[in-house]
Each structure stands twice: as structure tokens, then as C-alpha cells.
Amino acid sequence: MYLINHKGYEVQACCIFLDDVDQFRMRWPSNSKIKVNGNDVKTEGRLGPGGLRDGVLISTYLDEGSNDISFTASPNGIFRLGIRLVKPRTIQEVCSIICNKQDGELLNDATARVIRCVTGGAATLDAAQRELEVLADSAAVDLRCPISGGRMKIASRFRSCIHMACFDLESFLGLAKTTKKWKCPICLQNYSWEDIIIDPYFHHVIRTIEQSGADTAEIKIRADGSWFPSNEASTSRTNSITCDDLSSPQRTPTNHGASLDDPLILSDSD
Incomplete structure (x- = not known):
């Protein structure tokens, strides 16, 4: 939590489709929902085909120590969910x-x-x-x-x-x-x-x-x-x-x- 609170880092949930023709693209399956410590994560756009093409920031839902993260969806194919520490940076x-x-x-x-x-x-x-x-x-x-x-x-x-x-x-x-x-x-x-x-x-x-x-x-x-x-x-x-x-x-x-x-x-x- 120190990196999040003092160094400008964020924790991001990301998802990819393993057989995607576009390498490195973020992609969410249908009816995707994320919960962190029992709280529904609010997103800027709908998760699923044609929706949000980015990861979801979950830092504000995290507590010090262990955290419970759940993910439900209706996938058509094989998807992989990941949680990563990221550093937002400006274009400059x-x-x-x-x-x-x-x-x-x-x-x-x-x-x-x-x-x-x-x-x-x-x-x-x-x-x-x-x-x-x-x-x-x-x-x-x-x-x-x-x-x-x-x-x-x-x-x-x-x-x-x-x-x-x-x-x-x-x-x-x-x-x-x-x-x-x-x-x-x-x-x-x-x-x-x-x-x-x-x-x-x-x-x-x-x-x-x-x-x-x-x-x-x-x-x-x-x-x-x-x-x-x-x-x-x-x-x-x-x-x-x-x-x-x-x-x-x-x-x-x-x-x-x-x-x-x-x-x-x-x-x-x-």
C-alpha cells in the first residue's frame, strides 16, 4: 500500500483473450463483473465485447494485507485475468x-x-x-x-x-x-x-x-x-x-x- 499511497502507483485488473488476433490487446468476456472485498467495482464503461478496452483500477477497494478478489463472466473462449501494479504516466x-x-x-x-x-x-x-x-x-x-x-x-x-x-x-x-x-x-x-x-x-x-x-x-x-x-x-x-x-x-x-x-x-x- 505504500507504493499506492505515496508513489503514485495503481493496482489494475486486466483481462486478455488467449486467441486474440491483436496481440497485447485488453479484452473482457461477456457479463464480466469484478468484486474486491465484497464490493462491486465500478468501471468507466461496460465490461465485455464492444465495451471497455482497458484495465480496471481497483486500488481504492484494497485494504492493507490480504484482499479477496472475485471475477465472474460468461466467456466464449479462454480468457485470463491478471492483477498487476502499474505506474500511470503522462504523455510527456x-x-x-x-x-x-x-x-x-x-x-x-x-x-x-x-x-x-x-x-x-x-x-x-x-x-x-x-x-x-x-x-x-x-x-x-x-x-x-x-x-x-x-x-x-x-x-x-x-x-x-x-x-x-x-x-x-x-x-x-x-x-x-x-x-x-x-x-x-x-x-x-x-x-x-x-x-x-x-x-x-x-x-x-x-x-x-x-x-x-x-x-x-x-x-x-x-x-x-x-x-x-x-x-x-x-x-x-x-x-x-x-x-x-x-x-x-x-x-x-x-x-x-x-x-x-x-x-x-x-x-x-x-
Whole structure:
């Protein structure tokens, strides 16, 4: 109870459907009801198909020591109920956590991935094979977030996604807060929030454009990884990328008083 009363933690009841096609999604069976120490738990929405897609906070019903928790439902399939300690965090706190990750993608790896996307994998071929490839001079890439429609401020992606396109981190977290899903808005694959990383290649691109004061929202990327604004001639300027160009968004490293391994829920205090 100390963590709940003094450290901002909550206890959450959560339920998943074992055969759900959407990994990590919270899902409740029909006629779900939860009691804690004999008290019916009030929820913000109906528990069951088409109802609440989030966990249920039960901290206010708990007592010091042992507690009795009961769950009844009419399941159509195999469900699992779990009780977990969670740390509600604001969107700004989650942004800070993600921006200060120590296991993000290296710039060299990100650049190689971008080159593979631009060339269709030609970056893996030797020089003789590349001469046989018929490739476009460059590939156009939109820097606008698919969620907000504005130019991204913090270009992010899920670690396992193989596409080039990114999304703005804060815009995505705002969407996830509403939908209760960690789904890539580009390829629609489901992941966990721990899989989100800053894209170092496009972070550099956007930072360079911001420093120049330009309003560029689209660039073209050459097969060697260099780029230029789409509204400029390809020979007018070349922007190459090296490891020295990379720096993380300027945020104060902090874990906000808890382990980053704690289960995370987005709070309503934004």
C-alpha cells in the first residue's frame, strides 16, 4: 500500500483473450463483473465485447494485507485475468523515457535500413550486381505524421517495422491513450510500448530542417542515403549523414521515480 499511497502507483485488473488476433490487446468476456472485498467495482464503461478496452483500477477497494478478489463472466473462449501494479504516466513522461532509451537503433543501422528501402535491397549487392540494377535516382519520403498531418517533431517507429515511414511520437501517444492500443499507424501491426524507438536517420533529417528554418515536409533520398528537400534540384545540395550528426532529443534523463520495467498506462493528467 505504500507504493499506492505515496508513489503514485495503481493496482489494475486486466483481462486478455488467449486467441486474440491483436496481440497485447485488453479484452473482457461477456457479463464480466469484478468484486474486491465484497464490493462491486465500478468501471468507466461496460465490461465485455464492444465495451471497455482497458484495465480496471481497483486500488481504492484494497485494504492493507490480504484482499479477496472475485471475477465472474460468461466467456466464449479462454480468457485470463491478471492483477498487476502499474505506474500511470503522462504523455510527456513516456516521451522522455523513449527518448532516453539506451538500446535504440544505431545511426549506421538506420541508414543501412533506409538505403535498403530506397534501393529495394540493392545495398546488399556487390558493385558488379548493382550495375545491373535499374534504380530510380531518389525516393520521395513524406515527413508529415500520418496521425496529425503535421511535420513530425520526434520521428519514431516500432523496432520490428521494416518500412521507412515514421510517426510523430507525441501524436502517436495521444492516439494510444484514446485507443488503448500500441498499433503501428503505418503497417497496422500490434506491438508493445517498449518496442517504440526514435528513428535516428529521420530525427537527424528533421533536426537539420528545423535548424535551417525551412518548412520542408518532403525529402528525396538517394541510393547512398544522402537526401535533399523535394522542392530543390537534386544537384543543388546534398545532405549526407554520419554518426557525428546524431543526438537524441534534448530531454532530461529520468525514470520518474520508478523502474522502466513497470507496466505502463497513460494517465489522464495531460
